Amino acid sequence: MRPSFVLTFLLVLGIAGMAPAEETGKRGEASIIPAPTLLVADGLNTDGSLVKHYRRGLDYAIDYFGNYGPYYVYLLSSDSENSVRQIYLQRAKNRINRNSKISTAEEQVDEFLKRHNVINEIKAVLAGKAEGGLTWTQNPPILYEDVTTNAKGREKDPLENTWGALHEYHHVFQMAHCDTKQSRSSDKHINSWMAEGMASYSSAKFMENLGLINFEDYMLKLKKSGGNIGRPGINEYVAQHPNWQLKNEAYWEEGGSAQIYYMLGAWATAYLIHVKEVKEVVVLKEWYFDIPKLGKSAAFKKHMGLSLSEFYQEFRPFILQPDDKVMQIFKPTRKVQ
Incomplete structure (x- = not known):
């Protein structure tokens, strides 16, 4: 099984030294894609069970479908606002297009964090609302994200945690072979x-x-x-x-x-x-x-x-x-x- 990297964001941990994802070329080229990265908010996974049961599903799915991505898994909770905001800052950095000729890395980070949907998503996290799901970028760098705004439920339900990881990774594989800019009824996308x-x-x-x-x-x-x-x-x-x-x-x-x-x-x-x-x-x-x-x-x-x-x-x-x-x-x- 391919390993997953787990990053637990505590108040005492910084992220300044972490490198953003680079453009990986063609969508779905599994041979050059890193293993998935799990970013876990402070207050979760204290006994390791949240990540253990998520990885049980993720590892199985990767063994079956292959490694596609880059794939980032965000397991969030309302316990620490600072931890949540640090994770969203890293999420913005992961999306930086180093080859962009129209905006700097700093401008891209700022633009992402000011998006209305991102602001509302952070509010949902801090309010303890259970939302989220799989999302992906349409332009370079192509990447996929599984976002759980309140992972407390996943932590308490190992079966659903594993089940969700299996389900969402199948979507990663599917979207890697579709033109996601097209409508679902398009012949280049799936229904x-x-x-x-x-x-x-x-x-x-x-x-x-x-x-x-x-x-x-x-x-x-x-x-x-x-x-x-x-x-x-x-x-x-x-x-x-x-x-x-x-x-x-x-x-x-x-x-x-x-x-x-x-x-x-x-x-x-x-x-x-x-x-x-x-x-x-x-x-x-x-x-x-x-x-x-x-x-x-x-x-x-x-x-x-x-x-x-x-x-x-x-x-x-x-x-x-x-x-x-x-x-x-x-x-x-x-x-x-």
Whole structure:
């Protein structure tokens, strides 16, 4: 497993000697990318368990997908405002583009710290609000960040801590093979159900591989209750919204993103692996390599064996079947429907 560097920011520790990330060339060139860096705020990880359980997931994901980045993990809390502000200063330094011809390093740091979203995020940290998630830069230096504004919850829940690390790193891999400046409906980017659904499937499957959960039980919970993603589950949602569409990108604003992109997306991933019998590593990993060259639609058809439109037509009647019927796809002796 690749090591992760852990930086704990206490009041007595400075960061002046830390070097910002340099531009790393092409997005996703794993051979020249450093190991992930974890930046942990004062007041967290006093017994080492927060980082231990995060790394349990992160290390597994890197072993599977490869090392992409640079990747910075920010585990924050409201215990020390000075510690939080020192971390955000370092976050700004990590984003410095040394090749910029329009602004100095100091100007870039100042600009980042004055952004409204950054100011509001710091306020959320200091207020103890649980927000955040994966973000990335669109311009050099290309880097990825997993931000948890209140990591107290992660510290108290080792399973969800590991699970979240697995889920977010799959996104790092995904975004490294997409043109993230394009819309989700673009052929150079992946749909939300692919991003969230495949990461939901992979993280649950990897959690089972680590001996932490039962994967089939989890998939059934997505149908019945929504599991650890939200309420309602798939069954209730599709009954109330019969015109749902997996490819529709409007659910982030309209509501229903949890059910469509995460839950149904996870089951769509399961359909490809367990019904269409595409190898798991192809669905979760290998088809992404062709997206930059071929585009999403052609890459999907090449690796999955059917077009996206054909897939949507097949998946809808499948997922609307009773729970005991759809759960048969996980049985070794099942018949492919």
